[in-house]
Amino acid sequence: MAERRGSFGDQPQHLLYESKAGGYTALRKALFDMKPVDLTNEVKTSGLRGRGGAGFATGVKWSFINRDAPGPKYVVVNADESEPGTAKDRYILENSPHMVVEGILIAAYAVGANQAWVYIRGEYDEPSRMLTEAIDEARAKGYIGPQPMGKDYPLDIRLYRGHGAYICGEETALLESLEGKRAQPRSRPPFPAVKGAWGRPTLLNNVETLATVPWIINNGGAAYAKLGTDKSPGTRLLTVSGNVRKPGVYEVEIGQTFRHVIMELAGGPPEGRKVKVFWPGGSSAPVLPESMLDVTTDAEALAAARSMAGSGGVIVMDDTHCVVRAAHRLLKFYAYESCGKCTPCRVGGDWAVRTYERILANQGSQVELDTLQRVSDGLQNGRCLCGLGDSAGWVIDSTLRHFREEYEDHALRHECNVGAVPANA
Amino acid sequence: MSALSSQVLEEIKELPAKYPQPRSAVMPALDLAQEELGHLTPEAMSEVAVALQLDPGYVEGVATFYSLFHLEPTGKHRFYVCTNLSCMLRGANEIVAHVKQSIGVTHAEQVSADGLFSYEEVECLGACEFAPMMRLDHKYHYDLTTERVDQLITERRAPTPLTPTLSPGGERERKPRAPRKKKADG
Ligand SMILES: Cc1cc2nc3c(=O)[nH]c(=O)nc-3n(C[C@H](O)[C@H](O)[C@H](O)COP(=O)(O)O)c2cc1C
Numbered sequence: 001m002a003e004r005r006g007s008f009g010d011q012p013q014h015l016l017y018e019s020k021a022g023g024y025t026a027l028r029k030a031l032f033d034m035k036p037v038d039l040t041n042e043v044k045t046s047g048l049r050g051r052g053g054a055g056f057a058t059g060v061k062w063s064f065i066n067r068d069a070p071g072p073k074y075v076v077v078n079a080d081e082s083e084p085g086t087a088k089d090r091y092i093l094e095n096s097p098h099m100v101v102e103g104i105l106i107a108a109y110a111v112g113a114n115q116a117w118v119y120i121r122g123e124y125d126e127p128s129r130m131l132t133e134a135i136d137e138a139r140a141k142g143y144i145g146p147q148p149m150g151k152d153y154p155l156d157i158r159l160y161r162g163h164g165a166y167i168c169g170e171e172t173a174l175l176e177s178l179e180g181k182r183a184q185p186r187s188r189p190p191f192p193a194v195k196g197a198w199g200r201p202t203l204l205n206n207v208e209t210l211a212t213v214p215w216i217i218n219n220g221g222a223a224y225a226k227l228g229t230d231k232s233p234g235t236r237l238l239t240v241s242g243n244v245r246k247p248g249v250y251e252v253e254i255g256q257t258f259r260h261v262i263m264e265l266a267g268g269p270p271e272g273r274k275v276k277v278f279w280p281g282g283s284s285a286p287v288l289p290e291s292m293l294d295v296t297t298d299a300e301a302l303a304a305a306r307s308m309a310g311s312g313g314v315i316v317m318d319d320t321h322c323v324v325r326a327a328h329r330l331l332k333f334y335a336y337e338s339c340g341k342c343t344p345c346r347v348g349g350d351w352a353v354r355t356y357e358r359i360l361a362n363q364g365s366q367v368e369l370d371t372l373q374r375v376s377d378g379l380q381n382g383r384c385l386c387g388l389g390d391s392a393g394w395v396i397d398s399t400l401r402h403f404r405e406e407y408e409d410h411a412l413r414h415e416c417n418v419g420a421v422p423a424n425a
Numbered sequence: 426m427s428a429l430s431s432q433v434l435e436e437i438k439e440l441p442a443k444y445p446q447p448r449s450a451v452m453p454a455l456d457l458a459q460e461e462l463g464h465l466t467p468e469a470m471s472e473v474a475v476a477l478q479l480d481p482g483y484v485e486g487v488a489t490f491y492s493l494f495h496l497e498p499t500g501k502h503r504f505y506v507c508t509n510l511s512c513m514l515r516g517a518n519e520i521v522a523h524v525k526q527s528i529g530v531t532h533a534e535q536v537s538a539d540g541l542f543s544y545e546e547v548e549c550l551g552a553c554e555f556a557p558m559m560r561l562d563h564k565y566h567y568d569l570t571t572e573r574v575d576q577l578i579t580e581r582r583a584p585t586p587l588t589p590t591l592s593p594g595g596e597r598e599r600k601p602r603a604p605r606k607k608k609a610d611g
């Protein structure tokens with residue numbers, strides 16, 4: 001068992017814990033007691049929404065694939081997890097890989113695919129090993145193969161290793177990479193459901209999304225829909241990191257407040273410090289200040305707070321750290337990871353980084369603040385092919401919106417009024 | 426004399442058939458090449474291109490896009506230290522400074538004088554709850570402190586049985602190894 005930190009699987013009431021190695025009861029039910037269309041409908045009923053970042057309704061996505069279209073179809077699993085602050089897919093793969101395997105097999109059967117590919121980030125040596133072992137075990141038990149559990153419906157799962165590029169998490173860039181190309185997003189339409197991997201209809205889901213499926217099939221979509229909120233049902237895994245006493249991956253019923261997640265589950269900030277700001281859904285989710293700790297974890301509440309649920313990565317920063325430096329670090333990330341295909345993203349990211357550098361070198365003025373706002377606007381609202389540009393823009397925009405004074409301290413008064421300043425940040 | 430051994434070239438030629446379209450073999454092929462040589466030389470990339478019947482420029486274009494492909498020599502053990510936000514908030518920059526000082530290098534392209542070490546600052550490695558953390562020799566190392574870094578370096582400097590089996594760059598085990606089994610990631 002891999003080293004773990006958090007609450008996932010510690011308590012039997014936690015949903016994702018239930019389906020374990022040797023179970024595969026949901027797969028049996030799916031193959032023998034249900035029609036493929038029933039599976040898709042059950043997932044629709046559950047209200048499950050994608051856990052990769054975009055939060056798209058999973059059952060609806062499944063229904064986009066024409067099961068009866070001739071020729072191969074694929075399930076592609078997004079295990080590229082690279083959104084800063086997010087570790088939950090690694091956690092699931094290391095601790096409960098069979099849940100993922102079972103979910104993949106059910107999804108493949110539902111959409112009429114015989115082959116699934118797991119695109120897993122190259123740095124995930126241990127998760128890869130765990131998943132490979134689980135697949136081998138499932139194969140040995142006859143759950144994967146030409147006749148899984150005796151059913152005349154071949155199912156197979158293979159891994160494809162990524163090689164270090166954040167953009168590969170974006171679904172169409174991932175498909176390009178899987179096809180052996182530089183990972184640059186495609187323009188849509190056509191959507192992957194019509195023309196995905198190797199030009200074939202493809203269902204693309206995140207690891208956590210698929211890991212939730214066995215529970216839904218075992219217990220019914222209606223039971224799942226009862227958990228969480230009306231529009232964001234279920235539980236999800238939140239990765240809580242940064243300045244908290246008990247960082248970890250915590251499974252929570254959606255709709256809890258961030259105060260509960262950060263202050264109770266994760267133990268709050270270290271002694272004598274205060275939460276200053278948090279990213280509620282990975283580094284791409286616009287920041288929320290401490291005064292908004294009572295916002296709840298559902299997508300609707302977060303949208304109302306002008307942020308998003310994203311990947312569930314909750315990054316907490318306390319009052320000894322400087323927001324401008326944190327934003328600078330994240331912009332360096334987005335600029336470095338830009339694939340270079342769209343001009344606003346390619347140019348805007350570097351421009352923002354240079355502007356932050358001037359500000360942090362005490363060479364800033366109102367001009368730099370205006371530049372940041374202008375670059376941020378230029379990156380947002382669909383000016384780029386994928387969400388990477390928007391994310392970079394949101395970091396600038398949301399930190400400026402909530403912490404203008406800190407920016408002005410730096411840019412106009414050339415001072416930092418925050419206690420500890422991270423070395424060479 | 427080719428850069429890649431004939432065994433590896435044979436393995437590479439078998440890769441395209443394993444995918445719905447042959448082009449998908451390019452990254453697994455570059456993996457094999459890097460595994461053997463420690464980093465991807467221009468000759469190695471050309472040989473991969475010939476083996477896969479692809480344009481050398483195309484193969485190089487793919488290799489340069491992805492950060493896990495190294496086009497320059499690396500140390501036998503490479504520290505991939507995460508410096509993204511969650512790790513930065515818990516002292517990643519001090520860890521980087523300590524690694525650089527301890528192995529005697531000033532930038533990511535440099536290899537320590539004894540050829541054993543190099544380092545790189547990387548983006549979030551998806552283990553933020555264990556920050557600060559890094560990847561070294563195909564393993565994640567958690568809750569880093571300067572003492573822990575010293576220990577990892579000392580272990581690798583000592584002539585333990587661990588070190589000789591690792592290839593330059595710490596990427597995979599060195600040859601000889603049996604041809605790949607048909608497994609999930611075959
Ligand atoms: C820049 C960028 C990076 C992304 N990274 C990931 C990722 O690492 N993992 C993931 O599952 N989804 C990621 N996504 C979202 C995927 O594009 C896609 O929406 C998701 O994998 C679909 O699966 P789901 O519906 O199960 O969430 C990313 C999106 C963008 C724009």
Ligand code: FES
Binds near residue numbers: 512550
């Ligand atoms: S920020 Fe370092 S592992 Fe995520």
